[in-house]
Amino acid sequence: MYxxxxxxxxxxxxxxxxxxxxxxxxxxxxxxxYVFPLAEPLLPFGDVTVDGG
Structure with a gap:
């Protein structure tokens, strides 16, 4: 390709x-x-599965 x-x-x-x-x-x-800001809400970065206590 290159x-x-x-x-x-x-x-x-x-x-x-x-x-x-x-x-x-x-x-x-x-x-x-352009592309990464559009895709960021679809990615699970804020979904945390660790308990605080």
């Missing part, structure tokens, strides 16, 4: 490297600020 992305990016190796980093950063930011 080879396919690398082959389809324009430019020489330096430009491809920069574009690849921008692409990876964009995906990370999309997940961090």
């Amino acid at each position: 080879g396919w992305i690398w082959d389809h990016l324009p430019g020489n190796a330096a430009v491809k490297g920069f574009l690849f980093l921008v692409l990876v950063a964009s995906v990370i930011l999309l997940l961090w600020f």
Whole structure:
């Protein structure tokens, strides 16, 4: 998959490297600020099964 992305990016190796980093950063930011906040209410992080006493 990464080879396919690398082959389809324009430019020489330096430009491809920069574009690849921008692409990876964009995906990370999309997940961090959009996907994870939408999924957080569906995850059982607040369901605690340990008694306090």
